[in-house]
Amino acid sequence: MRPLLSWAGWRAVLARTYSPGPSAGYRGASGAQGYVRNPPVGTCDLQGELDRFGGISVRLARLDALDRLDAAAFQKGLQAAVQQWRSEGRIAVWLHIPILQSRFIAPAASLGFCFHHAESDSSTLTLWLGEGPSRLPGYASHQVGVAGAVFDESTRKILVVQDRNKLKNMWKFPGGLSEPGEDIGDTAVREVFEETGIKSEFRSLLSIRQQHTNPGAFGKSDMYIVCRLKPYSFTINFCQHECLRCEWMDLNDLAKTENTTPITSRVARLLLYGYREGFDKIDLTVEELPAVHTGLFYKLYHKELPDNYKTMKGIY
Numbered sequence: 001m002r003p004l005l006s007w008a009g010w011r012a013v014l015a016r017t018y019s020p021g022p023s024a025g026y027r028g029a030s031g032a033q034g035y036v037r038n039p040p041v042g043t044c045d046l047q048g049e050l051d052r053f054g055g056i057s058v059r060l061a062r063l064d065a066l067d068r069l070d071a072a073a074f075q076k077g078l079q080a081a082v083q084q085w086r087s088e089g090r091i092a093v094w095l096h097i098p099i100l101q102s103r104f105i106a107p108a109a110s111l112g113f114c115f116h117h118a119e120s121d122s123s124t125l126t127l128w129l130g131e132g133p134s135r136l137p138g139y140a141s142h143q144v145g146v147a148g149a150v151f152d153e154s155t156r157k158i159l160v161v162q163d164r165n166k167l168k169n170m171w172k173f174p175g176g177l178s179e180p181g182e183d184i185g186d187t188a189v190r191e192v193f194e195e196t197g198i199k200s201e202f203r204s205l206l207s208i209r210q211q212h213t214n215p216g217a218f219g220k221s222d223m224y225i226v227c228r229l230k231p232y233s234f235t236i237n238f239c240q241h242e243c244l245r246c247e248w249m250d251l252n253d254l255a256k257t258e259n260t261t262p263i264t265s266r267v268a269r270l271l272l273y274g275y276r277e278g279f280d281k282i283d284l285t286v287e288e289l290p291a292v293h294t295g296l297f298y299k300l301y302h303k304e305l306p307d308n309y310k311t312m313k314g315i316y
């Protein structure tokens with residue numbers, strides 16, 4: 001949730017939009033409504049930022065005197081604040097609680113707040129105040145795993161591993177979970193190197209598998225993406241913790257063997273087709289483009305588009 005104004009700006013907004021109730025707010029020595037510099041010990045002043053949807057976001061880490069506040073005073077303050085926000089027509093409350101202030105979770109839950117998500121150092125709870133069922137977006141629905149199909153065109157060999165931690169030892173592509181902020185291709189290259197010692201570079205995206213109720217996904221769905229990589233080192237030095245075996249296998253053999261997972265078998269056949277007929281038949285290549293609103297950049301994956309279609313020059 002991105003504040004549209006600076007924190008000081010929001011305080012000014014809140015001074016106009018938020019008039020504190022008896023315990024939800026305390027008018028400090030400054031006299032400014034809704035802005036408390038030094039709330040007395042044991043009272044609870046809950047100010048928040050207004051978001052563009054009409055919700056209020058309260059960050060407990062920003063409140064003064066939090067260490068001296070007990071759970072009962074917090075609950076009273078929160079109840080009064082919620083009443084106030086409801087009367088002002090706010091649609092939701094987002095409550096961000098640092099892990100060391102987790103004693104405030106139970107009082108918030110008793111007022112109807114539910115967990116939205118947790119990170120390593122904080123949790124976020126929400127309360128829907130609007131009409132009808134909640135329209136708040138949920139948190140992440142998938143975990144993303146990425147594998148690298150490292151294919152050496154000059155020898156027609158492909159890099160495969162057997163997982164040490166699986167009951168059935170089948171050939172598969174090395175890979176693993178993507179880290180926050182990591183590009184798909186970078187995950188594939190990193191995981192291949194960590195698991196096999198092979199250095200490679202990203203060429204294309206080959207397939208996406210979506211699976212729900214995957215046992216290893218903590219109740220979320222699993223997105224498993226296979227990339228085509230080109231090797232530039234060839235000496236295997238595989239990770240003993242994760243892999244039982246690792247080898248360069250002829251692509252024909254991988255495409256025909258039964259000792260593999262269905263997805264590995266299908267991608268091996270796809271690669272064989274690309275190798276024979278041209279990789280442009282199977283590759284989703286990547287391009288970086290600018291995001292219109294944020295000025296950030298993103299990666300877009302699709303089948304190759306001729307330059308004249310990209311520019312629309314000479315296209316009627």
Ligand SMILES: NC(=O)C1=CN([C@@H]2O[C@H](COP(=O)(O)OP(=O)(O)OC[C@H]3O[C@@H](n4cnc5c(N)ncnc54)[C@H](O)[C@@H]3O)[C@@H](O)[C@H]2O)C=CC1
Pocket residue numbers: 143144145146165172173175176177191214222223224225241242261263264
């Ligand atoms: N069909 C296929 O070929 C397969 C696809 N996948 C996909 O690959 C992705 C995950 O790749 P992985 O290689 O499993 O992940 P990964 O390479 O990121 O991590 C695996 C390693 O993490 C550690 N680990 C995982 N869970 C653990 C736990 N509960 N306790 C302690 N250590 C633990 C173990 O050291 C394990 O060897 C998922 O998207 C999954 O769907 C996984 C296996 C086979």
Ligand SMILES: [Mg+2]
Pocket residue numbers: 174175176177191195242
């Ligand atoms: Mg792995």
